[in-house]
Amino acid sequence: MSVKELLKSHGTPPREVYFDLENSPFVPKEVVEEMLPYFNKYGYGNPAITHKPGWEAYGVLLEAKEFIAKTICAESPEEIVFTHSGTEANNLAVLGIALKNRKRKGKIVVSAIEHLSVTFAAEYSSKLFGHEVAVVPVDEDGFIDPEIFEAYMSKDVFLVSIQTVNHEIGTIQNIKELVKIAKDYNPDVVFHTDAAEAYARLRFSVKDLGVDLVTLSSSKIHGPRGAGALYVRRGIELEPVIRGQISVEKLWPGAENIPAIVGFKKAAELAFDNFEENVKKMKNLRDMLMEGILDRVPDVLVNGPRGNLRAPDNVNVSFLYVEGEALTIELSLRGIYVSSASACTSRMLEPSHVLLAIGRKYEEAHGSILFKISRYHSEEDINYALENIVEAVKRLREISPIKGVKNE
Numbered sequence: 001m002s003v004k005e006l007l008k009s010h011g012t013p014p015r016e017v018y019f020d021l022e023n024s025p026f027v028p029k030e031v032v033e034e035m036l037p038y039f040n041k042y043g044y045g046n047p048a049i050t051h052k053p054g055w056e057a058y059g060v061l062l063e064a065k066e067f068i069a070k071t072i073c074a075e076s077p078e079e080i081v082f083t084h085s086g087t088e089a090n091n092l093a094v095l096g097i098a099l100k101n102r103k104r105k106g107k108i109v110v111s112a113i114e115h116l117s118v119t120f121a122a123e124y125s126s127k128l129f130g131h132e133v134a135v136v137p138v139d140e141d142g143f144i145d146p147e148i149f150e151a152y153m154s155k156d157v158f159l160v161s162i163q164t165v166n167h168e169i170g171t172i173q174n175i176k177e178l179v180k181i182a183k184d185y186n187p188d189v190v191f192h193t194d195a196a197e198a199y200a201r202l203r204f205s206v207k208d209l210g211v212d213l214v215t216l217s218s219s220k221i222h223g224p225r226g227a228g229a230l231y232v233r234r235g236i237e238l239e240p241v242i243r244g245q246i247s248v249e250k251l252w253p254g255a256e257n258i259p260a261i262v263g264f265k266k267a268a269e270l271a272f273d274n275f276e277e278n279v280k281k282m283k284n285l286r287d288m289l290m291e292g293i294l295d296r297v298p299d300v301l302v303n304g305p306r307g308n309l310r311a312p313d314n315v316n317v318s319f320l321y322v323e324g325e326a327l328t329i330e331l332s333l334r335g336i337y338v339s340s341a342s343a344c345t346s347r348m349l350e351p352s353h354v355l356l357a358i359g360r361k362y363e364e365a366h367g368s369i370l371f372k373i374s375r376y377h378s379e380e381d382i383n384y385a386l387e388n389i390v391e392a393v394k395r396l397r398e399i400s401p402i403k404g405v406k407n408e
Ligand SMILES: Cc1ncc(COP(=O)(O)O)c(C=O)c1O
Pocket: 022, 084, 085, 086, 087, 088, 090, 115, 117, 163, 165, 166, 167, 194, 195, 196, 197, 217, 218, 219, 227, 228, 343
């Protein structure tokens, strides 16, 4: 069946609830409207060029840097480097520092549940420069034990990269404590945190955390694709990873994507307006969905921690005796859009490395579903989802080839 035929046979469900914000954002009207003029009137302005449209583009670029710097308590807007995605920012952080250290033997420390753009960049550095990559394990909820982390520190560690919030199971790591351990051991170690899943949902200050490099991504906060950023603390030296003609961003050459940067800034403004209210709403909806599933569906495992150390927008559960892919399709027919693993692995049909790292068995990892909650969801959306999740899981379990399945 072609994709067109598949979509035609899909029908129109009574309601549609989009929970797959991890794989693809939806961009609200206010953000799109803010971006539109920069595709036509100002879109031709390249901020590196000295004419009026160029200056105008340069002006909006600086305003965006200023706003984003303020939201993470950076000292200066110059510490914000725009890339075109979080993946690029992670690569710039890891490979930029690795390149700087290419002439020495040394070690990069990452956690077992990093986004693959960090893990693969560290592995690439090992291949290119012979750096050792040490992978710190996590416990059953995805937390790093500080004592175990300390055991990974040694004088040859030049970079640590540990994410603030995990993208699949929502674990909020104690970055401040890990930075202290790493810097007490060696003040010269560079500490990078991938905060793509934390930004605009947790308040944090780069000064308070003590981090040197921080990754942000527009598409994780209802901004458009095509913009990401790396905070680079003043004094931290990185080498550019890609080469190209002169642009404003010396560390990430290539013409800046001005409409996307404008959208990134607007999305951040919307998230930080009524921040506490937005987060409270997300937490309530998160708990309503999670508790509703646990109350109404038997044989479900929660992946990741419960309570305040879980990101406000993350619900990840494994439905035992059900294939995650089959459930995403069944839910899609009912207008509920979710993913069965992280963005990077769902098409590979490989069990998620994050779920395996927290000790899930292969089949438990395969039955996992990720729901990302946003402030744009409503209680009606959650009730509709719950009703359909109960029915969909029941139906799939009835036809499941796996023995010993119980239904209520
Ligand atoms: C924690 C984390 N880091 C980095 C990325 C990559 O961001 P982008 O999609 O902007 O490349 C993602 C996206 O899935 C993520 O969740």
